[in-house]
Amino acid sequence: MAEHCWPVSVPYATIYAYSSVAACADLAFxxxxxxxxxxxxWNVRERLVIALLMGLGVFAAAAVIKLTLMYMYGATGDMLWDFVDLNTRSILEGQLGIVTACVPRLKSLF
Known part of the structure; x- marks a missing residue:
């Protein structure tokens, strides 16, 4: 059985679809x-913390930045190397989402 690689358009379409859905969901949440x-x-300090958390959520929704990295995907011919920046951005968004979700529980410490 002969193996063959997918055309570059398949990962492009997948990344565009996922990024747009993720950006809309993150922004809505x-x-x-x-x-x-x-x-x-609330007092001013609590309002400021909530505004900061909302700002972190909006920053996590900036999946549009990933879409600007798409022009480099497939440019070198090595798809794995080209995916490093996109993957790093995706992991950063996930980790920032976790931090944003955990910060309200730290209210009692402050």
Whole structure:
């Protein structure tokens, strides 16, 4: 059985589809606190922390940055090497999402 590689268009389409869905979901989840932000009476420090967390969520939603790296994917002919920047950005987004999710539990420490 002869093996063959996928054309470059398949990973491109997959990355574009995943990045757009992930960016929309991250942005939606980051903006959910705006629905109750004005109705809750918090002091200035708590509002600032919530705004910072929302900002981290919006930063994690910046999957558009990954899309700007797409022009380099497949340029050298070595797909694995070309995927390093995209993969690094994806891992950074995931780790930042975990940090953002864990920060509210640290409120009692501060």
């Amino acid at each position: 980051a903006l959910i606190p705006l629905t109750f932000f004005g109705s809750v009476w």
